[in-house]
Amino acid sequence: TLRLRASTHHALREGHGLGAALWYGRSDGFFTNEATGRRCDREESGGARIKYQYRGERGLRIDNTASVSLLAQGGYPYASALTGSIAYDDPCSYDRLFVSDGLTVRYDGAACSVASVTSYQYTHDDMRLDQDFLPLPYFTLRQDTRQHAVTQEVVVRSRAAEGDGYGWLCGLFGFYSRSEMQAPVLFKERGIEELILRNANAHDPEYVFSWLEPTLALDSRFRTPDAGLALYHESNYRTGRWHFTLGVRLDCEHVRLHYDSRTASRYRAVRRSDGMTLDLPLEATLRGTLRQSFAQVLPKAAVRFELGRGSDLYASVSKGYKAGGYNTQMFSDILQRELMERMGAPGGAAYDIDRVMTYRPEKSWNYELGGHVTAAAGAVRGDFALFRIDCRDQQLTVFPDGTTTGRMMTNAGRTRSLGGEASVTARIWRRLDLTLAYGYTRAVFRRYDDGRCDYRGKRIPYAPEHTASAHMAWSIPTGIGWLGDVVLAAGARGVGPIRWNEQNTLTQPFYVLLDASVRLEHPHYTLDLRGDNLCGTHYDTFHFVSMGNAFLQRGRPRTFRIALNIHL
Template sequence: MHRKSLVIPLLLLASAAAARTAGGDGPTPDTETADTVIVVDKVQVTAIKQGLVLRSQPVAASIVGGRAIERGRIGAVKNLSQTVPNFHAPDYGSRMTSSIYVRGLGARIDQPVIGLNIDNVPVLNKDNFDTELADAERIEVLRGPQSTLYGRNTMGGVVNVYTLSPLTYEGVRLTAEYGSGDSYRFRASSYYKLSPDLGMAVTGYFTHTGGFFDNDCTGEKCDWERLGGGRWKTQWRNNRGVRIDNTFSFSALDQGGYPYAYAGEDIVRDGKTVIRNGQISYNDPSSYRRTTVSDGLTVRYDAAKYSVSSITSYQYSDDEMTLDQDFTPEPWFTLRQARREHALTEDIVFRSHDGRRYGWLLGAFGFYRHGVMEAPVHFKRTGIEELIVKNANEHLGAIWNEEYSISADELPLYSDFRMPVYGGAVYHESNLRLGRWRLTAGIRFDVEHTSLAYHSRTDMDYFVSKEGGAPAPKRISIDEGNRIAHTYCEVLPKVSLLYAFDEVRNLYISVAKGYKAGGFNTQMFSDILSEKLKWRMAGSQYDEADLMSYEPEYSWNYELGGHFSCMDGAVRGDFAVFYIDVRDQQLTIFPEGQSTGRMMTNAGRTRSVGAEAALQFAPWRSLEINTAYGYTDARFVRYDNGIEDFKDNRIPYAPQHTLSAQAAWTLPTGVKWLGDVVLQAGVRCAGRIWWNEENTLSQPFYALADASVRFEHKHYSLDIWGRNLGGAHYDVFYFKSIGNEFVQRGRPRTFGITLNINI
């Protein structure tokens, strides 16, 4: 599985991503172990927490092997969307968004529902999930709660990414690509051994996208992007069972934003149309910038009966989001959110070797995150008049018989935050084999302390006229701060029972508890400040609502599934049915009226029921057919926001169906220097997706057709590819701002060509 012929640089059509959703790379009978790392594990630190063969585990897992990554041009987690059953990662906004929905669970902001580990190192900040996965040789997507082994924010599952090892591959890898939207990409990697037990790899990359969507107000593209970065990976082994891996990586991103189209009735003021339905038009600059640095050190020792691993990481992130937050050509308000974060993690894992009747795992995990954020909101002229003056006159002026006015063209509201979070956990898992039966039980004790120290301030000059008299100047100054803190203690159990027909054919049932951490609604502080200003203009105090924090989310996942194989491995598949009971589900909402922010709330109780299946069919060595389907019915069981009862309504943003079908046909040319021709075609589908709790707005089921022609040689490959060939029109996101509705359209029809060279 680890030959040079399988390490052609990735960047082929994403339509082939599903081709390995249920398993590893190859179609031939000997690929029953294609989703293992038994061979790789002799030199790489992989499978520290899972068994070596995921298809023998009681878990719904999709494994994307090296060839699928290369042919499918899978360069980021979002490229797995729809090709993995019940896995949806919409591509909208900026790379900060990183929203992922699994089995009806998910969230637009703050805490993720799924964890991401790169070479066993957890990525703590969800805003960094959408990054370049350069030279990934294997991606595992484990669905269902993984909280017992991985802890917080893995109630929907875990994505494990393993990158190429310099101890198993030597050479130079080069990639160049050009595509629609003036998009181009370059990547260069060098893998070499300093000695038989010491290897080093250096990777650099740069991508550029000119953009696909025009901002009609400025006449420029609003979704351009520039991303560059690199990785330095060192691996050392000795003959006494010691392994040391260290990976240092960095990236720098500069990105435009955001292609949000107005989705309401045309706005007309003074006989002039301000913005039309379907139009992207806003006047103030919008962008996203991010710099990340990380270093992960893994030390592992293999004794005769057990192994012990230490995974230590440091992660740094510095980003800045600038938004025309009203997304109209009028001067309402803007937001600049600048954040810096340092994070440390340590995970120590003791584990018995596989193959024994009784197996065990014992671990301890600790982390510390410290973030600081500045989030000033600047109200412009229209925003001052409509959101502050008009509201004050309508709601307070009539009571006090006063009229208020503000002459300033800009009003800044400043908010600064410090957000330290730390926690720890101990966890254990036992596995007992009784003939063909395998019982697995685990438990985790998790403690987390999170706090928010905030400082808000603003100064406003205004005029008040009482009973029609002359306007009198007045001034309001607000300068206040406070600290909020919460401590959470969680017990996260799981139990499963598996019956094995053989190593890769089995049935299992499992019950597991999931947990997603609580947090703070920092984006509501501008609304709170503007409300305080409005009330103080009338000489009253604002009764601050409890909007600042939200509680953790919990789930119980009940699952029946299995893995099967027949015809000497030519047919392989996986299936699962599940029922998820969720308490205190975290839900992103837009407060009523012309509010400027969004907030997270706990939506009572929800439930999700569904099924998923993936099938690989390789009737001949030259032909591979792969399908994956997921169905989810996620609804509110109890959620009343005080205005409307949403009981039995579907949960927003999570698709009801995901479907992919892909085929790859390899034709030998008989010409030595040309190699093979690989013809690929497929379709990726999702929907229906509801956009609001009322279930009045939705994106219907849509399908995206992809195809490519690939000339494949062990030293090079050339791909000509196309995506969304049918030109489907669909929406990937919906939201509200100051009562107006907006959507982001999916990317149009695109074409490209990719050249990979292996030296």
């Protein structure tokens, strides 16, 4: 793995500055696809950024940042949960072009400041998947997406007053995005035979079916215009050691999905009784538009009490919200079932497009109590927080039963997350620093019945129960001018257990990753020698299901690196 980066900053003239950066990276990957004998997670990336700043004498500030980046990845290190091997025969890759520009204009007046933030983003994603992730010719997916997005935000806030008093801010935020996606699924020989013909032949007593073409293309095209507007206000009041905050936000969003899915092929039907043969066309088309509108009022309140010397206590309550959306990956399954119905074969339970393709907004109430502590003249600093999140219609990624090819987002009824986290940083001896952190989360379903199982009391997938870390760094002055300081560091990070499914039958146990480094620090350079996952711990970072087969994404193995930064 190689990473290169260069950046420069210049003052052009009084009040004007310009910065630029270039970067490039590549990696031959960590994991081998046993079906091809090649590394499957190779990567190459690069980009550039340029930033202009203006600082006027009368309170005017202007910042503009433009960037472009390119990414080309192989994919994906998905191992069978049954065999533990990564083996698939069709190419997988992910390519991305990202272009963005952001302009911030701010004016600080005597009574208030006004800031305008404008941004534009263009993204072109091209993903290719061997969607069965097996060394067999089932089916592939290519998902090509182009998206344009524009945002505009205006914030007006009162100038901060010293001592006690009242402060406020008001804001207006709007966005518009438009994405166009082509997502054809290509069924190959094994996929046609086992996912379509086997079911058709098993349920038709009169005919035997066969396919007249080597592949079957299920073509899907989507256009998704999305627009939203938000208006918000926050008031702050300070008296003595007390700080009070009240805020409210009104969010409105409208999103549409224009879909056009179609397929055309030919199949042969041979009558069992007399051998009469019919060559028949087979076509299916799904076209339409889905619409969703969301509006939500989001209040929040917080209070903070200063204990003195950098310590305080706080409490807050707020309402959270995440807009709904569409399950575009399910259209290939809907089209496949439509084909089977037209052949006279049962394709399973019929999909309700409006229900399967959409998922509702997620809403939550968030409660937090915590504080910050500073002791021993700043040598010891700590933070702690206790939280509770009550969520309705939580958005979850699920994988339908059977030989389906897609995944979908659905809404759980109610969930609750309780937990806490704490961290402390201390200088325990001269230049020897120690940092400890721990977090615990109990995230469970309070009400979630999908019609097949009742998951009440089960842990929510992908939410780690424990997170812990310890890090120690010792800075040693060498007294040699050209060498600088030597920094010795070591640490450990633990995560888990993580449940991968709603039934909690698949779990990533708690695991610990160890790291260590030796760094030379000098005003003009730093040289860092580092090792990660030094014990070579085997762990997984993601789980999913395709065609009823479970797969896991492997975590990175033991790695070593050397990094050199030069400051001219």
